[in-house]
Each structure stands twice: as structure tokens, then as C-alpha cells.
Amino acid sequence: SNLSQAPQKDSLKSFISTLATFSGDLSSLTCPSFLLSSVSLLEYSQYWGDHPKLFASISAGKTPEERLLNCTRWFISTLYGSYSSRATTAGMEKKPYNPILGEQYFAQWTGHEATGDIVLTAEQVSHHPPILGFHLENKKAGVVLEGHCGQKSRFAMPAGIDVHQTGHAIVTLPGHNNETYLITLPSLNIRGIVTGRPSVELSGATYIVSSAGMMASIEYSTRGYFSGERNSFKATLKPLDGGDPFYTAQGVWSGVSTYVDHTEDDDESKLFFDSLEDKAVAPEVKHQNEMGPLESHKLWSKVSNAINTKDYGTASREKSKIEDAQRVLAKNRKERGETQADALKIFILVDEDADATGKTFQILREDLIDAVGTKALREDEKRPHWRLRK
Numbered sequence: 001s002n003l004s005q006a007p008q009k010d011s012l013k014s015f016i017s018t019l020a021t022f023s024g025d026l027s028s029l030t031c032p033s034f035l036l037s038s039v040s041l042l043e044y045s046q047y048w049g050d051h052p053k054l055f056a057s058i059s060a061g062k063t064p065e066e067r068l069l070n071c072t073r074w075f076i077s078t079l080y081g082s083y084s085s086r087a088t089t090a091g092m093e094k095k096p097y098n099p100i101l102g103e104q105y106f107a108q109w110t111g112h113e114a115t116g117d118i119v120l121t122a123e124q125v126s127h128h129p130p131i132l133g134f135h136l137e138n139k140k141a142g143v144v145l146e147g148h149c150g151q152k153s154r155f156a157m158p159a160g161i162d163v164h165q166t167g168h169a170i171v172t173l174p175g176h177n178n179e180t181y182l183i184t185l186p187s188l189n190i191r192g193i194v195t196g197r198p199s200v201e202l203s204g205a206t207y208i209v210s211s212a213g214m215m216a217s218i219e220y221s222t223r224g225y226f227s228g229e230r231n232s233f234k235a236t237l238k239p240l241d242g243g244d245p246f247y248t249a250q251g252v253w254s255g256v257s258t259y260v261d262h263t264e265d266d267d268e269s270k271l272f273f274d275s276l277e278d279k280a281v282a283p284e285v286k287h288q289n290e291m292g293p294l295e296s297h298k299l300w301s302k303v304s305n306a307i308n309t310k311d312y313g314t315a316s317r318e319k320s321k322i323e324d325a326q327r328v329l330a331k332n333r334k335e336r337g338e339t340q341a342d343a344l345k346i347f348i349l350v351d352e353d354a355d356a357t358g359k360t361f362q363i364l365r366e367d368l369i370d371a372v373g374t375k376a377l378r379e380d381e382k383r384p385h386w387r388l389r390k
């Protein structure tokens with residue numbers, strides 16, 4: 001009824017007016033209760049594993065060109081889950097919990113003998129600013145994905161938010177002499193806040209640079225730029241030294257896309273990926289009873305129960321308890337002269353000069369800057385990064 005919608009409208013209106021003074025730290029946004037999600041942002045790392053077969057296929061390519069194509073296809077397959085699934089299935093994008101420092105999320109995809117299992121390990125590696133670390137590995141197929149990501153955002157007229165992602169992802173193929181792929185993360189725009197149904201659009205580009213001397217440039221467009229459709233992309237795979245493209249792909253990442261193999265004479269366009277047919281495979285997660293206190297589902301369980309029963313008073317009290325406890329821990333850490341990195345259990349902060357993956361990263365970063373200029377990576381990508389503790 002109209003009566004029950006009235007308070008929602010009011011809180012939306014005042015939320016939109018606070019957006020004008022928004023500081024850039026998304027975690028500090030106070031959202032109206034109908035925009036609160038009962039999921040931790042750390043769990044979003046599981047979208048990287050939505051398509052276990054495509055993840056495993058990266059190492060199955062016979063040539064570096066084919067492996068780059070498979071890597072690009074797998075990457076495209078992660079976009080629906082990451083950027084569109086919540087607005088599609090829940091009706092809108094909602095605000096996830098801002099993970100606490102050292103929060104953990106474990107998941108796995110098992111049961112497919114031929115594909116091999118994927119094990120996902122994620123940890124919140126920084127709270128100020130918020131950064132999460134993720135690691136996915138399929139031992140059998142020989143595919144490892146590791147990376148970290150954070151967000152920098154600003155209010156964009158009219159009542160939208162532009163989000164730039166810091167960090168990157170790196171795919172390593174141990175069975176191919178540690179062939180490596182550096183993947184930059186797309187920028188996104190949050191739209192539809194005024195109507196109370198936020199959703200995400202991608203903008204800018206993703207680059208995948210391979211240590212075999214080639215790269216994929218994936219350009220995103222919002223409705224109407226190079227096609228009339230929402231969520232369009234165009235991918236060009238070519239040698240780093242400026243030679244001709246060997247594959248191109250285009251279409252809609254939340255729908256159907258096609259590709260052309262330019263080394264063949266016929267230039268026939270074939271199916272690349274069909275997001276509507278090829279649905280995400282949900283991972284297995286432990287039951288809450290078997291989880292440690294830092295694991296997302298366990299940690300936020302009281303808040304989640306309250307949100308799910310629309311008891312927002314309890315939700316906000318339980319959330320404050322968690323946040324207050326974090327402030328005490330941070331204060332104690334400071335008194336002991338410890339850093340955020342000292343609180344981590346799964347990931348470790350590494351200096352890229354002192355670390356093999358760090359060195360490979362530096363080389364690929366230079367390759368990327370030579371190929372497309374500094375717009376591909378910002379200054380903050382030069383910071384040390386995190387990797388799984390050995």
C-alpha cells in the first residue's frame with residue numbers, strides 16, 4: 001500500500017541529499033534499510049569461480065593465443081555474477097557489509113572429476129582503505145588466480161556514483177612454465193539511485209596482458225555507444241608489439257557474445273559465451289557450525305538474521321557491536337606498534353621487489369603501460385601487494 005511505502009520514500013530522499021556531500025569512501029555510506037544486503041562484500045570474490053569449466057579451460061589452450069582467448073572468455077563469464085546478478089535476481093543492487101580486517105571467506109567447487117576442484121580463499125587484507133584479497137586454485141587443471149581489490153569512488157551527477165577499482169588479478173599457469181596474465185579491473189557506475197533501484201554499469205576497459213607477449217583489450221560501453229544494448233563489450237586480442245589482432249570478440253556480457261578467429265580465411269563469427277545458457281555454478285560453503293569466528297557467515301550471522309527478518313534496530317545494534325570491537329582491536333594494535341598487515345592470517349603483505357610474482361607483475365605492468373599508456377593503471381597500483389602465505 002502507499003502507506004507502507006511512505007517511510008521508504010522519505011529515507012530515500014534524505015539518502016540522496018546526503019550523497020551530495022559523499023566523501024568517496026563507500027563503506028561510510030549510510031543507506032536506507034531497504035538497500036541493506038545481508039552479504040559481506042568479501043563473498044563477492046566467489047564470482048571469480050562462477051564458471052569452473054571456463055576457469056579450468058585457460059590452461060587447456062594449445063598455444064599462448066588460445067590460452068589468452070580462454071582467459072578472456074573466462075573473465076567475461078565472471079562479469080554477470082559480479083556486476084549484474086544481484087540487480088537481476090534481487091531486483092536491485094544493495095549495500096553489502098564492509099568486511100572487518102582479517103575477515104575470511106572460504107568456498108569450493110567440487111564434484112567434477114574432469115574439470116578439477118576450485119578452492120577459494122579470501123581475506124580482508126585492509127580495513128582503511130577497504131581492500132580484499134582473493135586466491136582461487138584448480139590444482140588439477142593448473143590454474144591459479146590471485147589478486148586484491150579496493151574501491152575509490154565519487155559522487156557523479158545526477159545522483160550516481162562512479163567507482164574506480166584499485167588492485168588487479170593475476171592468473172598463473174604452473175603447467176606452462178608459470179605463464180602469467182595480469183588483469184586490470186573495470187570501473188563501474190552505480191545508477192538508478194533516484195528511483196530507489198540501484199544497478200551497476202561497467203565503463204572504461206579491462207586489459208589482460210600475458211607474459212607470452214600478447215594482450216586482450218576489453219572495452220565496455222553503456223547503452224548505445226557501440227551497440228544499442230546494455231552491458232556491451234568489444235575485445236581485441238593482439239601481440240604486444242603492435243601486430244594485427246588474432247581474435248576479436250563482441251556482444252553483451254550478460255547475454256550472448258561471438259568471436260572471430262582472424263588467422264582463418266573465412267572470418268566466420270562463432271559463439272564466444274552465452275551467459276543466459278551457461279549459468280553460474282554455486283560453490284559449496286561450510287555450515288555455520290563448522291565456521292571460525294572470522295568467517296563472513298558466522299561473523300555477521302546476528303546482523304544477517306535481523307536484516308532478513310526486517311528487524312533493522314537489532315541489525316544496527318549488532319553491527320555496531322562488531323564495529324566497536326574492531327575499534328578496540330585497532331587501538332590495541334596501534335599501541336603495540338603493529339600494522340594492519342600484522343593482523344592477517346591467510347595473506348601476507350609483500351614488497352614486489354622481494355617476491356617472484358611481484359617481479360612478474362612489475363614486468364607486465366611496464367608492458368601494459370608501453371602498450372596503452374598510464375591510463376591503464378593508476379599510481380596506486382605501484383604499491384606492494386598481498387599474496388597467500390606459503
Ligand code: 0T9
Binds near residue numbers: 029149193200
Ligand atoms: C569486487 C564488485 C565490487 C567488489 C563491488 C561498488 C560496490 C562495492 C564493490 C567492485 C567484486 O569483484 C566486484 C562488484 C560490485 C561492486 C559493488 C556495487 C555497489 O553498489 C557497491 C557499493 C559499496 C554499494 O553498495 C553502494 C550502495 C548502493 C546500494 C547504492 C546506493
